[in-house]
Amino acid sequence: MKTNTLTLDTKIQAGKFLTSLIESDIAKERLDLKKNDKIELTATNNTPYIFVIVAGVAGIFSNTNVAIDFAGEGDLLDYNVYSSQLFGKALTDEVTVWRFAQSDVFNKIAQNSEIQLQHYHMLQTIQRRLEKKQTQATLDTKNMIAAFIHTLATRYNPKADDQDMIELPRYFSRKMIANYAGVSLSTLTTHLQQLADEDRVLFNSRVLLISK
Template identity: 80%
Template sequence: MSTNTLDTKIQAGKFLTLLLDSAISRERLALKKNDKIELTSGNKTPYIFVIVSGVTGIFSKTNVVIDFAGEGDLLDYNIYSSQLFGKALTDEVTIWRFEQAEVLNAIAQNKDIQVQHYHMLQTMQHRLEKKQMQATLDTKEMIAAFIHTLASRYNPNADDQGMIELPRYFTRKMIANYAGVSLSTLTTHLHQLAEEDRVLFNTRVLLISEIR
């Protein structure tokens, strides 16, 4: 596991512990695969979420994949103007849900919560900025960069051949959606990357070289 990933989990653990030790209203949610959860609700009680275990996809209302979130990630998507929802990708996802107004009040009153919340927002912002930077590459390199980022983030252990397996809940259809390309375009570029010995794939497994 990379140092950055470890640091992020430590920060997330501190932030979650501080919230759970406070008097903020909260609810523990248990999702099954494909269950959905509203992230930017227009109701009178908006929330923020912290993922304890599992992985979710973050989708726009038009079903475009915006991001992914896993263990320790904060889901606080006020930086977007569109309505978003999360969908469980793994068999089980556990999430703590907190009332946003109470969290903001706690942030204003507690320096430790403020600092940890800032770190969590920075992590999310950096992730989105990295995606924007990778999106400027040509299509083949963009696809390779997206796959490598996701594989490294959710399965940081390479095999003895220096290949990282992308977890299977990241289907090819989902990767194409995330990259903003058609499934046939994705497949074409995967074949090209395979010819360059940068990926190995079949219908269920996709591995990408650890060295970039």
């Protein structure tokens, strides 16, 4: 119970951090993306940015087009820890992002202890998400794929709590899942069929559902 409470507190504080940024007097720029539009996440000049998604879902990709993670409403795109160039790509029909100069955000954090705490929890949220993926990646291929699909379905389907079989939003195509899992499309399909035979998933060309 304690762990669940800490996780909930972290999510609340992380959400407050993004609200604090958006409602602050920091200069910001609104970016409206259409499906498949790209946005550079790592600075190629002396002005690194921090990005906040307020609507829609985007994928986070390496410069070799490998899907690293995904981010939706209320997520911070803060992946400057990577040395390679990264870009975001809109997966939904529309994605709205606020862009802040990183230096302005860090100055605001330094001036306010409450925002410092909120920022810490936001970084914890990102770190836990990446650690969860790393743990799931140690499973055998079939169960790794099932774990990835389950995580994405519960994270991005707002009706997940009301469904016996959770539907993965359709912008997560099978090609996208294969990319994220680091397997070929044919390998993904083979394992999906095995999971279907075990009654763990239901799928066809347009719909993919996974059991809770």
